[in-house]
Amino acid sequence: MNSSRPYLVRALYEWIVDNDCTPHMLVNAEYTKVQVPDGFANDGQIVLNISPSAVRNLHMDNDAVSFEGRFSGVTHSLFVPVGAILGIYAR
Structure with missing residues (x-):
């Protein structure tokens, strides 16, 4: 059986x-395999704004x-395996 985690992430989003x-x-x-910009994580974690106005080519x-x-004004390609997602929430 497939994990429900990716389905829940998409549904909450x-x-x-x-x-x-x-x-x-x-x-x-x-x-x-996580790819996030260096220097933006704190204590091994990073919070990412994934709103449609903040990102491009969301998949x-x-x-x-x-x-x-x-x-900081520089475009980066990010890659986050589902297992690395600790939470998704609204602000």
């Missing part, structure tokens, strides 16, 4: 956006979340 809130994702920046599947985001 859609629910947050549908309610005009800003979705944020808490990520374990030290997890294997969520059963394995990972990937997108392009800007950090």
Whole structure:
């Protein structure tokens, strides 16, 4: 049986956006294969704003979340395996 985790992440993301809130994702920046910009994580974790206005080319599947985001004005490609997602919430 497939993990329910990626389905729940996608569902929460859609629910947050549908309610005009800003979705944020808490990520374990030290997890294997995570690609986030250096210097932005604190205590091995990073909070990412994944709102439609903050990211480009957002792709969520059963394995990972990937997108392009800007950090200090510089565009970065991010890759977050589903196992590295510690939470998703509205702000």
